[in-house]
Amino acid sequence: MSRFDIPANIVEQTRLAHSIFLLTVNAPAIMDSANPGQFCMLEVQDDNSRDPLLRRPLSIYKTGSNGKISFLYKEVGKGTRLLSKRRPGEIIRVLGPLGQGFRLIHDCPSILVGGGLGVASLLLLAQRIKQPHRLIVLIGAKNASEIPTIEDFSRLTRYLHIITEDGSLGQRGVITELLNQTLQKITDMAQIYTCGPWSMMKAVYHMARKRNIPCQVSLEAAMACGTGLCLGCAVPKSNSQGFLHVCQEGPVFDADQVHWG
Amino acid sequence: MSRFDIPANIVEQTRLAHSIFLLTVNAPAIMDSANPGQFCMLEVQDDNSRDPLLRRPLSIYKTGSNGKISFLYKEVGKGTRLLSKRRPGEIIRVLGPLGQGFRLIHDCPSILVGGGLGVASLLLLAQRIKQPHRLIVLIGAKNASEIPTIEDFSRLTRYLHIITEDGSLGQRGVITELLNQTLQKITDMAQIYTCGPWSMMKAVYHMARKRNIPCQVSLEAAMACGTGLCLGCAVPKSNSQGFLHVCQEGPVFDADQVHWG
Amino acid sequence: MINQKKTIPVCPDLSINIGTLRLKNPVLLASGTCGYGMELDGLLDLDKLGGIIIKGLSIRPRSGNPPPRLAETPCGLLNSIGLENIGIEVFIRDKLPCLRNIQTSLIVNILGNSVEEYFEMAKRLDREEGIEAIEVNISCPNVKAGGIAFGTDPEAAASVTHAVKKATGLPVIIKLTPNVTDITEVARKVASAGADAISLINTLLGMAIDIKFRRPALANVFGGLSGPAIKPIALRMVWQVVRAVDIPVIGIGGIITPDDALEFLMAGARAVQIGTATLIRPSTAEDLPAGIRDYMRANNIKNVENLRLPA
C-alpha cells in the first residue's frame, strides 16, 4: 500500500456544467498506483489559511498520460467552492491513492451502476474491466447537466444506458428501472458495482440480493484524515456489531457488509 | 464623514520589489472622499474562508482617475501574503476612507518625513500641498528596494532627499540625519508630517520639538474594526490619562498628544 | 428534507418576546462590538435590527488596559480592551439622547466590581427613558471575593441578579461567562434569582504569544476569545441552557451568516447577538433577518420559536 502526499501542480480546471468541474493535477506517483474506486484527500485552500480546516475526499476519476490524474467533482459547499477557484499553475496538496477500491471480478458480465456524480468512481473501473464486451454501464441522474462526462463511458462500451428524471438525456425515469431491465436480460452470473446516493445504492443492493448477484458499493462518509487515523468515517456493519471505516476498509464494500437501515 | 464598504474590483496587482506590492481597485465613492493620511480596511480573503478573520488596514496611497484607488503594501505576514495573491478581476471588499488624516497647514514649508513603507500615507499629502515649491520630502529606508515608488514623489517636488542605510539609493545613513540637515536650512515656521516606524517617528518628534516645529505623526496599531467600534487600537496619551484610538481619533495625531515612552 | 414539502407558503413572523420586551426580529448587536451605536452611522441601518446592546458601562469612566489589546487567532479574535467606557453618567448625558431616535430596541449593558455597583447602575438607568432592557455582564471580577468573576460563582451570579432585579422594573438579561465547568448550574441559579433572560456566551479566556518579540501578544497576557472559532462551544452551551431553564436564552458566539444564526435558533435561542462579525463587516447583522426569514419561508416555519429542535 503506497500512498503519497504530493504538492501537485494544477494542470486543468474546467467547468463542465453549472456546478460540475474537472480538475486535473500532475501527480505521477499517485497515478502509478491508483486503482479503481480509490480516492484522494485534497487540500482545497491556500496554506496561509486554516479555514476550511479539513481536506476534501474525491474519487480518482481518470488517470492520464504523463502522470496526470483527474477528479470530477460537484460544487456543494465551501470546500468545493474554494477548490473550484484554484487555477492552473497553482499548487494543491493531494494525498493518495487511498482506501480499498473495487475488486475486479472477471469472467462474468460487469454491471456498473452510477447515480449522478457517483460516476466519478466508476470510469477507472470501466477502463480496467478485462472483457469490455461484457461491460454494461447504467447511469442515472436528475438531468443531463448532472452527468456531463457521458462520452468518457460511451467510448468504452456499447452497453451504455442512461436515464434521467426529467428525460433530458436517455430514458425518462430512475436508475432502478434501468437496472431491472438489464437484470431481466442477464442469465449467467454477474457482478454489480455501484456508486451514487445512499438510497439508490440501497435499492440497487436489494435488487441484486433478490437475484443473488454480488454487489460492490462505494460509500461516502464525512472524513477528517482519509487514512484510518481518526476513526471518524464510521458506517454501521450489517450485523450491528460495530462499524466499518470507509476510508480504510472501504470506500468499496460488499453490500452485504453494510447495515442499510 | 462618509465611509463606504464596497465590493471593489481589482484593477491591478503589481509586485514592485521583492515583497512590496501596488494594489489598485475600483472604488469611486471612496476615492471621492479620501483625504491624505486616511486608510481603508481590506478583506484579504475569499468569503468562503474565515481565516484570517480580520481585515487589514492600509493607507490610501494614490487616488487615480475613474474612481481608482491604490494601496502600497509590504508582505509581512499571512494577511498581506494572501492579499498579494489576489488577481485583477477578483472582488475585494474595501471599507473607507477611515480615520482622521493629516491637517494641511499652508503658508509654510511642509516637511514630509517617510520611513520605508511609511511613504504609503504621504503621497496623497504631497499632492495636496498647496505650495509645491515649499514641499520638502525626506525618505529613508534600509535599502533601495524598500522604496520602489520614489518617482511618484520626484514628480511633485524638487526637494526630494533620499537616504538609505546601505547607500543603495541617495545618501548613506538614517533619516534623522536628513532631517537635521533640512532643519538647519529652514529659518521660518514649518510643519512636519511623518510616517514610519515608531522609533523613527519618536526621533523626528524630538527633533521637531527642540525647534518648536509642529509635527503630525501617522500611527499604526493592531486593528479589528477600523471604525471605532472595538476600542482595540489604543495608544497611550502623552499625559498618561487614558488612550488615543488610532482608527477614530487618528491615525494622524499631533505628536504632542502621544506618549512616546 | 423539509424544504421539499409542497404547502402554501407562510409569511414568517420574526418578532419575539424577551420577558416584557418585544423585538421586531431576533437579531441584536452585541455589547462592546457596536460602540455606542453612532459609530455605525452610514455603515449599518440600525432600524433593520431587533435591537442594539451598548458597550458595557461602569459607574465611573474606565480607561481600559494598555496596548496591545488585540490579537488575531485562527478564526478568532483575542481582546483585552479592559472594559474601557465613558461611564454611565456621560453615556446618559451625551449618547442616550441621540440613541432615543433609533427605531430599534435599546439595551444597555452594565458591569460592576461589587453587587452594590450593579444595583446603583440599574437604579440609575431605570429613571431614563428610551432604555428597554438591561443586560448584565457578570464576567467582571468580584473585588470583594478576591477578584474571581461573578459569573464563575453561581451564588455571586445570583446575588447580582437579585440586586439588579430589585433596582429596576426593566427586563433584566444576565450575560453568562462560558469559562465554567457547568454552565447550566449558573444558569439555573440566575433564573431562580429572577432573571428575565440569559444571554451567552461572553468571550472565552485565551492568550497568544508573539514569538518574534518573545512576549504575550496582549499586554494584559490573557484576553477574551470571540469569533467563529468559539461558535461550537457557544452553541453547545446555548443548547444545554435552553434545556435547563424556562426563561429565554439569547445566543452569542461567532455568528456571521444567516446559517450561523439559524444554528443558534435551532438550538433553542430566542434571539441572537452579533459581535465580532460587526467589527469585520459592519453591515453583517443587517442581512440576517432577511436570511432567517427566507429559510423559514422555504421550510414553512411560522415563527422563530418553531425553529427550535426537539430534545
Place this chain on the structure above:
Amino acid sequence: MINQKKTIPVCPDLSINIGTLRLKNPVLLASGTCGYGMELDGLLDLDKLGGIIIKGLSIRPRSGNPPPRLAETPCGLLNSIGLENIGIEVFIRDKLPCLRNIQTSLIVNILGNSVEEYFEMAKRLDREEGIEAIEVNISCPNVKAGGIAFGTDPEAAASVTHAVKKATGLPVIIKLTPNVTDITEVARKVASAGADAISLINTLLGMAIDIKFRRPALANVFGGLSGPAIKPIALRMVWQVVRAVDIPVIGIGGIITPDDALEFLMAGARAVQIGTATLIRPSTAEDLPAGIRDYMRANNIKNVENLRLPA
C-alpha cells in the same frame, strides 16, 4: 529583538525529560489522531519524533458512537468517535510487537469508567516491554459518580492518579480536560497525587447543527472540539498550569506550524503534542523539530526549557 544579537551560534539541544522519560525532542503525536502508529506508514517518519501516544485504550474493546462522528467548524473539528478502540489485550497482542521496533518513545493512552479500570490497565501495561510511559485520559465519564467526567472533579482526578501511580512504575502523565472553571485546581490535585506530568488540553465540548437536515451534526449531539480554533484557550491553560505546579506540562491544542509549537514552549510547556494537524497533513509533526531548532539557533537558545518566558 533577540535575533539580532551577534553571538557564536549555539547548537540547540532538543532533548527533554518528563520524569524519568527522556525524549529526543519535544514533539509527540497526540492520542486518537495517529491511530496505532502503523496507519502512518510511509506518510510520516516516526523516528524523527520525540514520541507517539497511542489511541486511547479501554479494558475491553469499544465500538464507539454511531455516525455522523465528525463535523468541521471554523478552524476546528468536532468529533464524537466515542473512544472506539480495540481494547488493551488486542493492542498488546497485535499492535505492540510492531511498535517495539520504532525509534521513538511509545506512550500508551488509557481510559476507564472507574478508578478500578484505570488501575487494572496501568498494572497490565506495566508488565509489557516497550512502553515508556502511560498517559491517562480523565475526560471519561465516571460511572459511579453519575457520569460526570473524572477530569471535571478534582478529587476524582486525584483518585485516578493515585491508583495509576500505585499500579505502575512507568512515568504517569495525566491528561486534563479543559471543560472546567479553574484548570489550576485540577492540576494541583493531580500533581499532589503523584502525577509525573500533565498534558493538556483534551478537546473542548462543542456542537454543531445541520440546518439543512434540522438535526445536530453529530449523532451524539455533543462532540470534542480540536484544531487551531482552540489554540488560544489551550495556550492560556498551559500558561496557567505551568505557573501552578512543579511537574512538566505537555501542551496540546491546534498546533500546526513550528511557530505554534514555539508558542506553547514559550508558555512553559516541556513538550507538545500534535493532534488534528496530523489528520490534515500526516507529515506535519515531522517538520516541527527542525523548525524549533532553527528558531533556537537563530535566537541563541540552548535548550527547550530556556524558551519559557518569565512570569
